[in-house]
Amino acid sequence: MPDLTQGDDAAAVSALRSSVMRLSRRLKHQRVDESLSPTEMSVLGTLALCGSATPGELARKEHVQPPSMTRIVALLETKGLVSLEPHPEDRRQKVVRQTERATVMLEESRRKRNAFLAHLIEGLDEEEWARLRAAAPVLEKLAHL
Template identity: 70%
Template structure:
């Protein structure tokens, strides 16, 4: 871990606080109120990564396999995922999202993008330029 100066430590703290507040506000911009944030995240992971076994989803979402089994059951009951036999191992299943789930995700992204764009409309040109430049760096941090 690099050695941080006092001003670097303050910047890290400010970044953490701002990202957490913004994330919380973005999560409140929901299309489907009956889905928990965890359920939405599982659907987003399926959309991003494609079909996966329950074990793979549990690892990607950093939850225990029994918890993922319950989440999948809830999503299946709502018609948002389907279980199919694993192509290589018939003892396992593969989970994939349905068209309804994809529609909810697309609507949710559009709503959140519109909300964020409205907020960004209140920035100065200089602030917006800085934010555009910082977006790839924030994406990289999110992937580490």
């Protein structure tokens, strides 16, 4: 692997970082429920992707401290987006599950963000769209490394 901190490679890494961050910010503003913070949306997305989890497991997955996750879960519960149930093996723990209301909201949010992104993509020519389609699996891999 070449040294990605020098020359053209470093410039490409910087451009990729900047463009991914800018696009991410624009997509984050395409929310269905403006009362939810990006962190709350992220927690709901994690629950949708991974299924129910304890607050501690969610804290690790979201890279936040457990007391912060406890507050986030409490807010989501107040908004009717998650429910807390007894842990099947450890009565001291609770399991966080997303509610049907959260599922519907996440689906609407995904539709809105997909429509926004599709609108942006319409501004690309065929060659640019083909390159972006080809890059999607690579970006997905980077997101999960």
